[in-house]
Amino acid sequence: MKQYYPKDGRVIFHVDMNSFYASVEIAFDPSLKGKPVAVAGNAKERRGIIVTSSYEARAKGVKTTMPIWEAKKHCPELIVMEPNFDRYRKASLQIFQLLKEYTPLVEPVSIDEGYMDISSCYDLGTPLFIAQTIQTRLLSELNLPCSIGIAPNKFLAKMASDMKKPLGITILRKREVEHVLWPLKVGDMHGVGQKTAEKLNKIGIITIGDLAQADVSKLKGSLGINGEKIFARANGMDNRPVDPDAVYDFKSIGISTTLPADTKNIDKIKLVLTNLSDSVARRMARKEVCAETIQITIRYFDRKTVTRSQTVVNPLNSQSEIFQVAFLLFSKHWNGDPIRLLGITAQQLLDKKNAFKQLDLFNYKKDEKKYELTKIVDQLRDRFGEEALLKGSQLAVNKEDRLTDKKKRGTSLEKDFFYESRDHEK
Secondary structure (H helix, E strand, C coil): CHHHCCCCCCCEEEEEECCHHHHHHHHHCHHHCCCCEEEECCCCCCCCEEEEECHHHHHCCCCCCCEHHHHHHHCCCCEEECCCHHHHHHHHHHHHHHHCCCCCCEEEEECCEEEEECCCCHHHCCHHHHHHHHHHHHHHHHCCCEEEEEECCHHHHHHHHCCCCCCCEEECCHHHHHHHCCCCEHHHCCCCCHHHHHHHHHCCCCEHHHHHCCCHHHHHHHHCHHHHHHHHHHCCCCCCCCCCCHHHHCCEEEEEEEEEEEECCHHHHHHHHHHHHHHHHHHHHHHCEEEEEEEEEEEECCCCEEEEEEEEEEEECCHHHHHHHHHHHHHHHCCCCCEEEEEEEEEEEEEHHHCCCCCCCCCHHHHHHHHHHHHHHHHHHHHHCCCCCCCHHHCCCCHHHHHHHHHHCCECCCCHHHHHHHHHHC
């Protein structure tokens, strides 16, 4: 089968599960098959927001981020369910275990999608045959539908997998980029968010073709290094390898601090958690991600260390939201002994544009204002330092504590969870 594989190039799959949360619920309860099903936060409340829905529901006009009351107007018989993240994680592990039966070069990028490099898998058949086999097995063994993009690199494979849903298989060759991708709007391009698209539109770049033929120096001046990157992608170029270990490199953001002295003082503890929440939120903002899970680390005076985590329905990214969850976890699990170290880690990270939030329809304007204010505060801190614009509750109790905390701050916990998971699997 070597003749079906490029001599010097690669064959990359992007496997994207279709309507994942809803599909998992249908696989768990086969009586739901063929029915309009939606997963929503606050499913019992009319103002809850649709997270995802089955294709039967979509055919009736149900859309992601639509309020439940509106979705039920389109589809009165809609079956609305609360998210079950444990169930989704279990299904995700089964999916990636199946993919690894074909090649060790499998890179998960989220709970329901990942890349595969099958460039050396010619003994298993043609790329199309392998993709069909994987798709059929996921459907027959796990009752989960997927779409697969086949291409010479990760970017094109990702774009291809979005072209036919559900249960699509699309081959996208580099020579087809000009015909297939260039007519699309630049905002439809993977890696170009809404704000980047707006910036590009302002300088006359409307389509992917416009981007591919733009002046690179102009792009770099407007978007920095990202301008060069998306220019290359628009021309079908992407040299990133499929890296099975990439999931351990950046799937969490965390920080810990050793306290100046062991303490049971709740005011000092709240201060530390507030500052840690602020640091994690700022790093998340720079990476443009939200988190589904918050983990805290408590190390006691005798060096005994415990970690506890909480998964939330609404992905979060603000300092106040992170602190709220972290302090709740602390209050629940602190045994009262003196504390030596505290840490907060944001896990299960999602790209902001892929995250969902159960927006209160009467308060969404307030959310927008809070987001704009957070951006301004971050810019001021970037310019004048971490302590610029700290709230009164965030200021250290005395100068000595503040200086010590500044020296101690910065021990990263962001990889700990994934190393532990990998060790556990072994």
